[in-house]
Amino acid sequence: MKKLKILLSGAAAFVAISSSLAHAERGADGELKILFWQAVSTMNPFLSAGTKEVYASSMVIEPLARYDEKGELVPWLATEIPTIENGGFAEDMLSMTWKLKPDLKWSDGTDFTADDVVFTWKYCTAPDGGCAQRAQYEGVKNVEAVDPHTVKVTFEDPKPYPYSAFVGAQSPIIQAAQFKDCLGAAAPGCTDANFKPVGTGPFVVKDFKPNDVITLEANPNYREADKPAFASVTLKGGGDAASAARAVLETGEYDYAWNAQVEPEVLETMLAAGKGRLEISFGTQVERINLNFTNPDPSLGDKRSTTEAGPHPSLSDPAVRRALSLAIDRDIIIEAGYGQSGKPTCNIVPAPENVASTKNDEWCLKQDIEAANKLLDEAGWMPGPDGIRQKDGVRLAFLYQTSTNSVRQATQELVKAMWAEIGVDAELRNASASVFFGGDPASPDTFQKFYADVEMYTNNFDGTDPEKYLAEWLCDKMPSPANGWQGQNIPRYCNPDYDKLVGELSKTADLEKRAELSKQLNDMLTEEGAHIPLVHRGDQSSFALSLDGIKMNSWDSQVWNIADWHRKK
Amino acid sequence: MFTYTLRRLLFAIPTLLVISFVIFALLDLAPSDPTGDLPLTIPPEVREQIRASLGLDQPFLIRYMKWLQQFFINEPLNILESLTGWQFGDGDRMRVLSWATRSPVVDLIVQRLPQTLWVVGLAYVFGILIAIPIGVISAYKQYSIFDQIGTFVSMVGYSVPTFFTGVLLIVIFSSYLQWFPSVYDTNLRVTDFQSFIAQVKQMALPVAVLALYNASQIARFVRASMLDNLHQDYVRTARAKGVKEKAVLLVHVLRNSLIPVVTVIALGVPTIFSGAIITEQIFRVNGLGQLLITAIQGADIPLVQTLTFIFAVLIVLFNLIADVLYGILDPRIRYD
Numbered sequence: 001m002k003k004l005k006i007l008l009s010g011a012a013a014f015v016a017i018s019s020s021l022a023h024a025e026r027g028a029d030g031e032l033k034i035l036f037w038q039a040v041s042t043m044n045p046f047l048s049a050g051t052k053e054v055y056a057s058s059m060v061i062e063p064l065a066r067y068d069e070k071g072e073l074v075p076w077l078a079t080e081i082p083t084i085e086n087g088g089f090a091e092d093m094l095s096m097t098w099k100l101k102p103d104l105k106w107s108d109g110t111d112f113t114a115d116d117v118v119f120t121w122k123y124c125t126a127p128d129g130g131c132a133q134r135a136q137y138e139g140v141k142n143v144e145a146v147d148p149h150t151v152k153v154t155f156e157d158p159k160p161y162p163y164s165a166f167v168g169a170q171s172p173i174i175q176a177a178q179f180k181d182c183l184g185a186a187a188p189g190c191t192d193a194n195f196k197p198v199g200t201g202p203f204v205v206k207d208f209k210p211n212d213v214i215t216l217e218a219n220p221n222y223r224e225a226d227k228p229a230f231a232s233v234t235l236k237g238g239g240d241a242a243s244a245a246r247a248v249l250e251t252g253e254y255d256y257a258w259n260a261q262v263e264p265e266v267l268e269t270m271l272a273a274g275k276g277r278l279e280i281s282f283g284t285q286v287e288r289i290n291l292n293f294t295n296p297d298p299s300l301g302d303k304r305s306t307t308e309a310g311p312h313p314s315l316s317d318p319a320v321r322r323a324l325s326l327a328i329d330r331d332i333i334i335e336a337g338y339g340q341s342g343k344p345t346c347n348i349v350p351a352p353e354n355v356a357s358t359k360n361d362e363w364c365l366k367q368d369i370e371a372a373n374k375l376l377d378e379a380g381w382m383p384g385p386d387g388i389r390q391k392d393g394v395r396l397a398f399l400y401q402t403s404t405n406s407v408r409q410a411t412q413e414l415v416k417a418m419w420a421e422i423g424v425d426a427e428l429r430n431a432s433a434s435v436f437f438g439g440d441p442a443s444p445d446t447f448q449k450f451y452a453d454v455e456m457y458t459n460n461f462d463g464t465d466p467e468k469y470l471a472e473w474l475c476d477k478m479p480s481p482a483n484g485w486q487g488q489n490i491p492r493y494c495n496p497d498y499d500k501l502v503g504e505l506s507k508t509a510d511l512e513k514r515a516e517l518s519k520q521l522n523d524m525l526t527e528e529g530a531h532i533p534l535v536h537r538g539d540q541s542s543f544a545l546s547l548d549g550i551k552m553n554s555w556d557s558q559v560w561n562i563a564d565w566h567r568k569k
Numbered sequence: 570m571f572t573y574t575l576r577r578l579l580f581a582i583p584t585l586l587v588i589s590f591v592i593f594a595l596l597d598l599a600p601s602d603p604t605g606d607l608p609l610t611i612p613p614e615v616r617e618q619i620r621a622s623l624g625l626d627q628p629f630l631i632r633y634m635k636w637l638q639q640f641f642i643n644e645p646l647n648i649l650e651s652l653t654g655w656q657f658g659d660g661d662r663m664r665v666l667s668w669a670t671r672s673p674v675v676d677l678i679v680q681r682l683p684q685t686l687w688v689v690g691l692a693y694v695f696g697i698l699i700a701i702p703i704g705v706i707s708a709y710k711q712y713s714i715f716d717q718i719g720t721f722v723s724m725v726g727y728s729v730p731t732f733f734t735g736v737l738l739i740v741i742f743s744s745y746l747q748w749f750p751s752v753y754d755t756n757l758r759v760t761d762f763q764s765f766i767a768q769v770k771q772m773a774l775p776v777a778v779l780a781l782y783n784a785s786q787i788a789r790f791v792r793a794s795m796l797d798n799l800h801q802d803y804v805r806t807a808r809a810k811g812v813k814e815k816a817v818l819l820v821h822v823l824r825n826s827l828i829p830v831v832t833v834i835a836l837g838v839p840t841i842f843s844g845a846i847i848t849e850q851i852f853r854v855n856g857l858g859q860l861l862i863t864a865i866q867g868a869d870i871p872l873v874q875t876l877t878f879i880f881a882v883l884i885v886l887f888n889l890i891a892d893v894l895y896g897i898l899d900p901r902i903r904y905d
Contacts (some may be wrong), residue, residue, distance in 0.1 A: 240850075460609075
């Protein structure tokens, strides 16, 4: 019996070894089938910054450094991350030097050099090009090739956190030779290059059908001889989130479906088929309710929801803002709409861990109807004959808008019921996402115009440093007719102390100090009720059980390590 | 007849120009934005640059004139060049470019057309082939069991929307029975018998959904038209002369009944090209309908404009064809 056991374990070990050997060959695992329910329209992320385009192109073109699944920077085409300690990032914070990996080849067999990196910068900053990733190069004065394997980036002003240009899936390197005639206004005309970019990544585009299907093959010149394990990738697009999840979890037709944004109970029944699993990772997405600090009264005409309209008749009272937050039970919202892919939060910067504050969790995370009622009573908001609280003729009745999406509408209903418990009424409204987020200055329904009392949506920031994000709540970032309603301070929050602290953050290089300042800013926003953070949203995708090597990543592309994906043996 | 056709064709030109202007104006007034789908992390000033690079910063009339030039001059010249190999000018003309893919709209349409013609066109043909016998028998044996069932099925097929029947068929035949795939593989090339079977399999569900819908609609027309004719005097006369029942039904009644049906069928042809938006989306068939809906969602205005205009052309054209066909089929109708 014992012998048999030894024999069996020996056999198991042998199987394990042989399967790991099997991976040690490029293309051994055949075809990988991916389903994106939003189809990919181009492979050039500089021309379309949609998540789907960024993810799809990240299999082909790569940045110098990127974020791993824990949100830490890892060198990718560079040998190391330039820091002040290793001398790569200058003490005066005005320049940084990237060392490129030696012997890197493009998929067409030519050498990858510093000139390609310089060209990428020129491509995205060329006038009239409409480069969607232009913000990644903000503050970059010059990029030059010191030698074929060294790139020097200089900044206009000291940049305490310099990891933006050439970092992450949004800022990959394209081949100079292929795109040399596609600068500026000529960019859209280069259809062939935009659909089939030459890259350094594990896969090469073989066939591209826009808004439909992409066929990719293993890159014969990929830097690791034994990778990728898959010989080809088929990326199909279109349809809806639920049927995409079904094609992986229930019918097993596909290996990986991106973004399973489906109600938890529906996913539950699909998972019961036993063909797939869900993987979840958390980045910085927070579903929040913005509270309007200005008066959105329609009778004010063009002035509504601007500082000229004056403060909001009821939401300008801190007690009301606090009470609205206290009345919400985040756990119920998550249970109904998010399941495993949501966590209750009171922060607008919920991650990474070192910048996530816990200061307000105590009072804010748990629903406390009693405290909310008490707060409103003390502030003089008394229930009227219809049960709705009022003071001096102002009723606590709010217009609550969001984008059209079944989870959001369900959340609206829940929040309305919770607010009813403290004598606050809400009128619900939703606008199509393409209008709500469309930013058309002529439309009254955009989230920037905020022609409502409260509104709900999700926002996040790229990478792990929240400086740019926290600067969105500066006084001068308010949307108004003067700036064509383009501004990111949607709640119209304005606090000189906050502005000062943001200024301090932009001058601080020490990472610990930066984290401390970020937490302070985050706490300020929550405490003063610029918004009510509701749910820290994760990314959730479905994978076939047979697929291994996946590391779900919310900081970079979900397919960032697709070279390591393989089939379980 | 010829002068009539010519006159109608000439009248079509101003009609179509007005249609193109109305479409353009409607799309311009619609509150959607090509940068609306982008992540909120893209700052407003970059969005502004993207809009400018798409030409959205120009006035409405200039954009309309540019589109007219691109669509009516540049694109036909391009097609002519690729067909004949001749060269007009330097060949460097601005084509109608889609905003989402930044590739020529006409190339996208050419790429999508075959799938739509195969799936939606086949469903239309099947629909007609099923509908005519059902309609004929239903009318001939009015109120029989066959007629009752036929009426019931066509009412269900007509009133139940395709987004319901489509998902229902997927749940039954793809998820539960696993007979057919739920996702259309547009990379499939028919090279041998096996790939032919795969093609048939993946077309089965979408074609079934659409054929049911088309058949129900046409069957009702056939039945109604047959009933009209069955009680006419010429039918009684034919029977009185001793013509066989089969000949009465299939030669006299059916031929006369098909005149209005042919018109209905001809008028329905443009809907083949506009694709079955919902069905294509459900089964992920990369046809014109899916192209149109993704373009609308992504505010890809040049693509929406071009596609809807082409549909408008087809509708005007097939209206004319239906009228002409009517004249040819029915000797009582003369246009000149």
